[in-house]
Amino acid sequence: MPTSRTLSASAISFAVLSIGHTLGGIQWTNDPAHALITGTKPWSCGIVGWYQGSAFFLMTSLIHYQWSRNPRALQDPTNKAIALITNGLLWASSAWYFRTGIVENGWMVGLSAALQAWAVVQNMV
Template identity: 65%
Template sequence: MATPSRSLQASAVTFAVLSLAHTVSGREWQADPRFKSLARTKAWSCAKVGWYQGSALFLMTSIIHYQWSRNPLALQDPLNRAVAGVVNALLWASSGWYFKNGISDNGWAVGLSAALHAYSVVSNAF
């Protein structure tokens, strides 16, 4: 078995924290009276469930990074590399979207997690 990867462990912790912070921050913007005025509409429903799906994605990413950290050789598998690539593309696109729309704190958090993800995967996949 391969030596456990510290960078993948760090990335797993980062994504767990990001999941928790993402969930908590959702409560903040959902308390905004403008958002509440949309209650029971399609926009309200999609925004609310989509936000928590994002939190679940961060948690799943944390779990898979933890799994990879225990066996970095798993990243030799093309399917694991594909998962890592999709996750990284999603993170960079989300970070860019946040910056484009003036939400720089989220942009930085997601962008930094994307960079750590890319570093930890690439340094263990090749």
Template identity: 65%
Template sequence: MSPSLLQASAASFVLLSIGHTVNGRQWTSDPRFRAIAGTKPWASGTVGWYQGSAFFFLTGLLHYQWSRDPTALQDPINKAIAGIVNVLLWSSSAWYVKHGIKDNALAVGLSAVLQAWGVVQAIL
């Protein structure tokens, strides 16, 4: 069993984390968003966005750990984590498509494919 797909999946999550952070800097500088500065939606939106970036990075570390020991994905908890992450990726990609944000949809969708492929290969 080759861990390279899981390593590639780990790298995709790190790239998603970086892209997510950069994208957050763009939308938080939007005048409409700045107009609500200091409000609960502004605070929640900002911190939540960067928590999402940290989630992507953390998930990248988890996939890297799995690449070092793919047998860890035989454990039901790790399978559940992998499944939840994949559902989250596909749901996010679909949401982006629905709202016409094609570049994000493509990036997240490609990461979903890579993640699923790597995890399934490790499980089989």
């Protein structure tokens, strides 16, 4: 069975997002304003949530890599649902970043959403 280059590209984009997201978290938590809430519930939730996001991107990269090796897996309703939920989450996150003025994150997540949608739709048929 041939591999899917578009799904491979999407897998790579998610791996890059994971690394960038982790590095962004390091930068974000070093902001002096962040030190003001250290030890609070919002601080704890923010930190763990941020790194959960990085893990989400890494997991998504692995799923797309698996799909790239077996594009027929996208015929399965569960895999279709995973792809749809992932894409919706990416578009919503991109819109949130743009709405709150974090433009570079908005662009990166939005581009990954577009690539993921294109790759998945191309391989669902």
